[in-house]
Amino acid sequence: MSTYLDFVSKFGIGGAHPGGIPLTKEILNKEQISSHSSILDAGCGTGQTAAFLYINYGVNVTGLEINHDMVAKALERMASNQLPISIIQGSIENIPLSDNTFDFVLSESVLAFVNKPKALKEFNRVLNSGGRLIANEMTINQKLKPEEEEEVKQFYGIDSLLTEEEWIVLLKEAGFKEIVIYQADQSIFEENPMTEFNFSQNAGIELFQVMNQHANIILKYQGILSHRIIKCTK
Numbered sequence: 001m002s003t004y005l006d007f008v009s010k011f012g013i014g015g016a017h018p019g020g021i022p023l024t025k026e027i028l029n030k031e032q033i034s035s036h037s038s039i040l041d042a043g044c045g046t047g048q049t050a051a052f053l054y055i056n057y058g059v060n061v062t063g064l065e066i067n068h069d070m071v072a073k074a075l076e077r078m079a080s081n082q083l084p085i086s087i088i089q090g091s092i093e094n095i096p097l098s099d100n101t102f103d104f105v106l107s108e109s110v111l112a113f114v115n116k117p118k119a120l121k122e123f124n125r126v127l128n129s130g131g132r133l134i135a136n137e138m139t140i141n142q143k144l145k146p147e148e149e150e151e152v153k154q155f156y157g158i159d160s161l162l163t164e165e166e167w168i169v170l171l172k173e174a175g176f177k178e179i180v181i182y183q184a185d186q187s188i189f190e191e192n193p194m195t196e197f198n199f200s201q202n203a204g205i206e207l208f209q210v211m212n213q214h215a216n217i218i219l220k221y222q223g224i225l226s227h228r229i230i231k232c233t234k
């Protein structure tokens with residue numbers, strides 16, 4: 001796991017995606033979600049979005065998460081709020097669920113950290129025919145110099161930094177159509193008033209340094225390192 005993801009999980013950051021829950025709300029309000037819909041929150045973290053989905057739409061929500069600390073924090077949230085949301089530990093690269101299970105797959109700042117072609121094919125597989133993938137993912141506005149790209153990849157523990165056009169190629173290869181990709185109004189620099197923290201007991205002081213490094217990288221690559229909202233249909 002990357003040091004960055006270690007920081008996110010030990011600090012128990014809820015709403016660990018650009019724009020936070022306010023952007024999630026804005027994006028989902030444009031979708032046809034009913035109380036009969038089933039949604040996979042892929043890489044659900046502490047489960048803030050999964051809980052929001054159940055509370056606001058009454059939908060059937062499943063959260064999938066690879067990190068043990070995150071799974072524990074998501075389970076704790078669902079139990080203490082008596083929310084009927086299943087949290088499953090597993091990888092979005094190899095989803096332990098059947099084909100054609102969900103009307104929606106939501107991925108908020110998760111695809112960036114995995115093997116993207118593999119995960120996108122898995123998202124396509126678990127979606128019902130006509131199901132929708134909604135994602136909010138790291139995207140570059142232009143190519144970085146090789147040493148700069150290496151710095152970003154190393155810090156976040158990611159294997160590639162994609163432009164909008166490169167995302168579209170991968171989405172098509174995974175079988176998606178009606179692809180819409182756009183930049184949200186919220187920038188990654190805007191403060192998210194709904195960010196939560198749920199610290200692990202073993203969250204070391206050195207992780208504050210990681211938080212600073214993250215802020216520095218975002219500032220250093222301002223205008224290049226960005227994010228996009230991706231919407232497409234199976």
Ligand SMILES: C[S@@+](CC[C@H](N)C(=O)[O-])C[C@H]1O[C@@H](n2cnc3c(N)ncnc32)[C@H](O)[C@@H]1O
Pocket residue numbers: 005008009013014015016017042043044045046048049064065066067070090091092093107108109110113114
């Ligand atoms: C930046 S956080 C975003 C969490 C959550 N979606 C949110 O917006 O608050 C990225 C999350 O992806 C999870 N993750 C990374 N690789 C994963 C994988 N292969 N399968 C499932 N989850 C993964 C991490 O553990 C972490 O919780």
